[in-house]
Amino acid sequence: MTALAVLLLADSRLPNGGHAHSGGVETTVAAGFLSTVDDLELFLRGRLCTTAPVLAGFAAVACLLDDDADWRRWDRALSARIPSAALRTASRLQGGALLRTVAGMWPVPAGLRQLGRPHQPLVLGAATSAGGGSALDAAGLAVHHLLGGACSAAIRLLGLDPLAVAAVQAAVGGPGAEIARQAVLAAEIAVTSDDPSALAAVSAPLTELLAAEHAQQEVTLFAS
């Protein structure tokens, strides 16, 4: 059942709130930084060296943590890594949405549920653990959703060729898997030493700036 549970969490058909978020693509398109499949590939590769290690690290941690861990502290540590309030809100909305769904599928730690809307990677990691998956599965899922959400939004917003986008997503999959492996190593150190500072903290300046711009637009199609 483990493999099936992981596939379920990877499936965008699972109600997880993700379809309404573009992972920064909408605002990056609007500001003129992304318009072609090549731009998208560069965007994804940029995400892999900035946001991906952070999300993957926290997902892996959440998979490794005991049910009675101090979930609030790890949630705060991720908040501290996201300067933009709009991006923190996007993460919490998706975390809340996924929690709503997975809480009906598997037992989820009470400490996580008490946060109301925890950050998405924590819910993803806890759900992976509850479904029987590994920390590497959790980190991989975090990277997969980061890339997949951006690809799907780029197709919807720019009318990019979905076959070309699928090829790009596959091309960055290798580096993505490596990011996930490194994130698990960092997560193991963080959990063993009970110290979130071992986790990656990279934030990309353009992503933060454009997220703030997106939040003040009158009309947007995506929530973030």
Add this chain to the structure above:
Amino acid sequence: MKALAGLDVERGRTRWRDCAPIALRPTGPGRMHLVQAAGGPLGGDELRLDVRVGPGADLAVRSAAATVAQPGPGPEPASWQLSATVAAGADLDWRPEPTVVCAGADYRSHLRVDLDSTAWLVLREQVLLGRVGEPGGRYRGRLTVTVGGELLMDTETVLDGADPALSGPAGSGGFRVFGSLLVAGRDLPAVAERADRTPTLISAVLPLDGPGYLILALGRTSALVSAGLAAEADRVTTAAGIAARG
């Protein structure tokens, strides 16, 4: 080169310990200038400064010139660490000149500031990727701030003028100059998230999850970024003034 320098400020008294290439010079009441040997740091250098601002004391730190990070003889990065504690009712105003990261250089800074819940901090960083006409090297700047023992901010900015992914649409967007201004601690105004964008400058005010806000800017030139940070900071104070009067 390895160096550990120290700076300890109490009300009415300032003590410091230079350690080459880090030197400190008092330039006014509660005001110090950082003076670094020209042409550094180089790859392999490990420079560290520990700062303590005692209860009720004020400290402003500036620098005499831009820091120019250059490649070293080996693959090791040049590393710069600041570790500061700011006690009850104390202020730390840390605004050195920009850091220029030359082509081929690998520069890492980690600034850690622990604030008492009644302390106040303003901290500015500015990074230029490369001297004029070169793409610039790699910069990793981690900024960790706690207030009253609670983590407020822990982010690492990674820039690389020679890496298309890091200088692209999910990195620095082709801009050569990065700037940030963090304000944290006591008596902060309520801040709403906002952004401004022109073809040569993007800036934003970002309220953190706790007592602090971060102003970020990416721009074509150092002058634009400095002005952008200052303009956003002014808007925050003006808006707070209007709110206070209204």
Add this chain to the structure above:
Amino acid sequence: MHREETQTVLPAARPRGRALRIGIGGPVGGGKTALVAALCRALSTELSVVVVTNDIYTTEDADFLRRNGVLADERIRAVRTGCCPHTAIRDDITANLDEVEELERLHDPDLVLVESGGDNLTATFSYGLIDRQIFVVDVAGGDKVPRKGGPGVTRSDLLVINKIDLAELVGADLDVMRNDSAAQRGDRPTVLISLRAEHGVAPVLDWVRRSLTAHRA
């Protein structure tokens, strides 16, 4: 004005406390927003009403509702659907549930209206989100629409055929639409209305009031 018999044949409603949640869906331009506005105007003096809209919501829309004295701003929430309006009301209802529950918590309403973004004839609400759904089409879309069927036409709890005042202008035969609807929908009610006519919304209001009574029973 034509009035259609609106006998109530409703699926077993899931108990949700006091508020009745009604979804309003249908293709672009059929009159969903106008129907929401008309319902709010007629009901907001007797009931506590809140609205979640999935339509692309501009400050103009907000102004429209405000000017018409329909609802206070804080009773209206907009959900962004990421270019997938049907996903937000059917496959992944989490964002809508968040807003509905938040409005229920803040205002303790009798009635929650969830307006979908304009989509096609296959887009319907999940009953995990709403208790009843209204599907709005208009005669200007052609009198073949009811015959085409699709879950919106066949399975909605109330089918509203709007803009009957335009029937002659666009060459639509209302009898054809009425008969095709009956054939597609069995016992489920259909009303043919013009929201521009005075009291044009009355048949829908009747249905909403009866649904509310059934929901509270």
